[in-house]
Amino acid sequence: MTGHEVILEVVRIGKGAGRPRIISAEVTGEGAVRDSLLAMRAEMAELRANAEELEQQASTMPHREKYLLLNARLAKQVLNAYERWLDEVDQELTPKRESAARRSA
Numbered sequence: 001m002t003g004h005e006v007i008l009e010v011v012r013i014g015k016g017a018g019r020p021r022i023i024s025a026e027v028t029g030e031g032a033v034r035d036s037l038l039a040m041r042a043e044m045a046e047l048r049a050n051a052e053e054l055e056q057q058a059s060t061m062p063h064r065e066k067y068l069l070l071n072a073r074l075a076k077q078v079l080n081a082y083e084r085w086l087d088e089v090d091q092e093l094t095p096k097r098e099s100a101a102r103r104s105a
């Protein structure tokens with residue numbers, strides 16, 4: 001995956017990824033919305049691996065290295081922001097009993 005493709009994929013995930021799902025919580029229930037959103041983590045892990053691979057390969061293309069590294073870092077920063085947000089979603093939408101059981105485990 002090229003740097004451009006990594007960025008486009010991160011943006012694709014981000015476009016409306018959370019907002020429509022969060023708004024649907026009053027209809028579908030918070031548990032369903034939480035599970036749906038947290039499922040994004042697998043795809044995000046793959047994108048992070050692609051960005052890291054891009055960083056490693058950048059030095060093989062000296063004429064593009066600077067731009068590839070900038071793209072990879074941006075992708076990772078966006079993914080970091082989504083991961084923090086998903087942590088918040090998990091915390092806010094986990095029923096209190098389940099949340100307490102997770103903390104004690």
